[in-house]
Amino acid sequence: MAKKLISHADLTRGTASAKRTFIRRAQKGIxxxxxxxxxxxxQRIASTLQLTPRSLYTGDRKLYLEKWYQTLLIEIDKIHEDLRGKKNLSSIKELKNLTVEQLMEEVSDLKQMIMAYQTKCEEQALVIEKMMKQVVKRHERVEKI
Incomplete structure (x- = not known):
């Protein structure tokens, strides 16, 4: 299989695409x-450029990617600090706990909605059964549709 040559511009385009993805995820608290x-x-950069990760991490690309990865980690830490600042929390651990509490609250809300839907479905099933009994009583049989 022939090696695919990529330029520095292709590499920067791929890293920029991956960076946007990782920054969005960091803002969500992932x-x-x-x-x-x-x-x-x-893996993300390689899939963008349609290469294998191993072929991507060689030569000058390795130095560029090492530096880029370190700056990405610094930016993600800064995003976490900004999130912590917005919530007026003293540590990242409190921020983690806060996001877990939000998820637990969301789960309980979803459970309540599911229970309401189940109740409504059961009510509708009883109405359908009642109507079917009326049809059977009136016509002494039910025709298939």
Missing amino acids: YLTKKLSKEEVL
Whole structure:
């Protein structure tokens, strides 16, 4: 299989695309509980450029990607600090706990909605059954549709 040559411009385009993705995820708080791994980063960039991660991490590209990865981690830490500042919390751990509490609250809201839907479905099933009994009583049989 022939090696695919990529230019520095292609590499910067791929890294910029991956960076936007990782920054969006960091703003959502995904990297509060887990660290962004270098393998995940390389896999994302490689898939953008349609290469293998191993071929991407050679020569001058390796130096560029190392530096880029470190700056990405610094930016993600800064985003976490900004999130902590917005919520007036003293530590990242409190921010993690806050996001877990929000998720638990969301889950309980969803459970309540599911229970309401189930109740409504049961009510509708009783109405349908009542109507079917009326049809059977009136016509002594039910025709298939």
